[in-house]
Amino acid sequence: MRFTSTDSYIATEDLRVAVDAAVLLERPLLVKGEPGTGKTELARQVAAALGMPLLEWGVKSTTRAQQGLYEYDAVSRLRDSQLGDARVDDVRNYIRRGMLWQAFAAEARVVLLIDEIDKADVEFPNDLLQELDQMTFHVYETGETVRARHRPVVIITSNNEKELPDAFLRRCFFHYIRFPDAETMKRIVAVHFPALKPALLAEALSQFYTLRDTPGLKKKPSTSEVLDWLKLLLAEDLSAEDLRRSGAEGLPKLYGALLKNEQDVHLFERLAFMHRSTAR
Structure with a gap:
């Protein structure tokens, strides 16, 4: 599979090489550049060009890495237990899958966009090291281990608002989108x-x-x-x-x-x- 320019997106030669290299190496593609240079749109175009579904995880200042895996709704379970709801017997009813879990569980290979990772807390990238590297994580509430059925194509964007940890950068293929001439x-x-x-x-x-x-x-x-x-x-x-x-x-x-x-x-x-x- 090779990424090329599309009818609605012009990709420079170095950008095309970066996408292909990340896909080949099975490493996340970390894309930096000024706001408005098409970083987010790149993921959408890569998904379209490779014929893969796209999952978008928009990161905010309050986003935690755990939310990308799953969230356990203990409050709802407590409320249901007080109401005598039989659903409380299965903890799985209160676990909401995050974008990484959805990507891991997909029937076919997908493109996963982690958009504007630099908005989150400085520890956010480090908290995803294991999951992005090994493509696996543990669900403590159920005792199960989730493994990716197909390794997703991961594209991570950053506006360079804060430095990312070296350990995280080491696991990525990096590309800086220069402003077009x-x-x-x-x-x-x-x-x-x-x-x-x-x-x-x-x-x-x-x-x-x-x-x-x-x-x-x-x-x-x-x-x-x-x-x-x-x-x-x-x-x-x-x-x-x-x-x-x-x-x-x-x-x-x-x-x-x-x-x-x-x-x-x-x-x-x-x-x-x-x-x-x-x-x-």
């Missing part, structure tokens, strides 16, 4: 907006990369944001010439799709003011 971005845009006029695309990407490369920018716009911006430009039926006529404040047309905080808006307003002062 202009040529790759043109291919990405062509997938989403095939009818976009070349002149408008050229001017839009020129302005986008100029904005993105501006020193002092707090939050650089991502791939998803430039796609949103282009969608708005098309909806407003703006031309390349319209884009060149930036407002007096020096901001791009419909800049709200690209700039997401007041500091960056003020930065461009100051730069425009300085440019006008120099030009006098």
